[in-house]
Amino acid sequence: MAYATPSESVDSELRCSICLGTFVCPSTLSCGHSFCLQCLDATWETASSFSCPQCRATFPVRPQLRRNVALVNLVEQLRVGDGMAAVVMCDICGDGHTPAVKTCLRCEMSYCFSHFRPHVENPRLRDHAVVDPTASLDERRCCNHKRELEFYCTVDRSLVCSSCTIAGEHKGHDVTMLKDEHETRKTRVGEETRAVEEKRKEAEESVKRMEAARKEAQESVAGIRGRITGKFARLKKALDEDEREVLQRVAVKERELLSRIDEDIARHKQEIGELQAAAARLSNLQHERDSLAFLQGHLEETRRYRSSMPHD
Structure with a gap:
């Protein structure tokens, strides 16, 4: 069946090491390696013993091959996610470039609009099962x-x-026709859809309640923060006023104390000057030879000294 080749950016882990192509109906052996089921069948068709084509692990009997559904889904998701879905071409058109509009499961062929018309017009072909164009008939x-x-x-x-x-x-x-199982599950899917929708609505309501609670919590915290900020602002203002008042009292005490100290310093400096002058006069008096002058001078110094002493 003609279809466009997928992009070569497909993950190497999803490639068959036998055909080197992307998995088609992959099957996984007990050793853990996976291959296209058709590739394994072809490899073992004439083999006298059975081993893994990759690691050479041997099996006593030919393994029962089953499709690895998880790998099939992964390959399909990768193709869709990477925009690599194969474009199915019409199998009748010779140019190989005409896209198909339907795939017939009975004929196992894909048709463009013109070549599909017989399936619509011919009564013998109308009962054929047709689906949207697919290149994965092996998966069916x-x-x-x-x-x-x-x-x-x-x-x-x-x-x-x-x-x-x-x-x-x-x-x-016990088996059922796919169509019957389809109808049965359609009813179940409808119920599941309603249940899921109900849960979705409940979840949305929960989110709304939580968002409202979040907003309320933010507003509450903002109010508390505002009250705390206001209270500390008032406390800070009161503390600043107390600080200024205390500092003013300290400044007054400082000026008074320094004034008294300055007065004491000035008085002592004056006293030092007077004592220096007295010392000079006494020094000169020691060299006085005239007894009268000596005694007069000494009596004068004695009077000065007594007058400078504090009185009780």
Whole structure:
């Protein structure tokens, strides 16, 4: 089936080491390595022993290959997420460049608008199951029997083909047609959708309540912060006033104390000057030879000294 090649930026972990392409219907061996199921089948088709193509781990019997659904989903998500989804081309058009509009699951071919018209106009083709264009028809086939997945096994909760129900591992299990299971699950999905929607609404209401509580808490804290700021501003103002008043009293005391000290210093300096003058006169008096002059001078100094002494 013709389709555009995906971008080569696909993660190397999602490439088959046999074909070197992106996984198609990947299957994982017990050793942990994964390959395209078709690649493993082709590798082991004529082999006398069975081993992992990558690590060479051997298996006593041929492993039962099953599709790794997780890897299938991962590859598909990567293609969609990276914008690498394959463009399916019409299998009839010879140019290989005409996009398909539908894929017929019965014919296993994709058609452009013109080549799809017979499926609409021909009564024998109208009952064919058609889907939107897809290049992944292998994902719609049973990995074990290569037949179309037509049934749902209610025991194993898996999609199976008719061969699985007749001779495969799902033999004897309760199965339903995909269409019937689809209708059953549509009702369930509707109920689940309503339940999810209800939970979403409840979550939104919870968010609204929490946002309202958050806003209320912010407003409450803002009010408390304002009151605290105002209270400390008043306290600071009162403390500043007390500080100025105390400093003013200290300044007055300082001036009074310094004034008294300055007066004492001036008095002592005056006394020092007078004592220096007296010392000079007494020194000169020691050299006086005239007894009368000596006694007159000494009596005068004695009088001066007594008059300078503080009186009781």
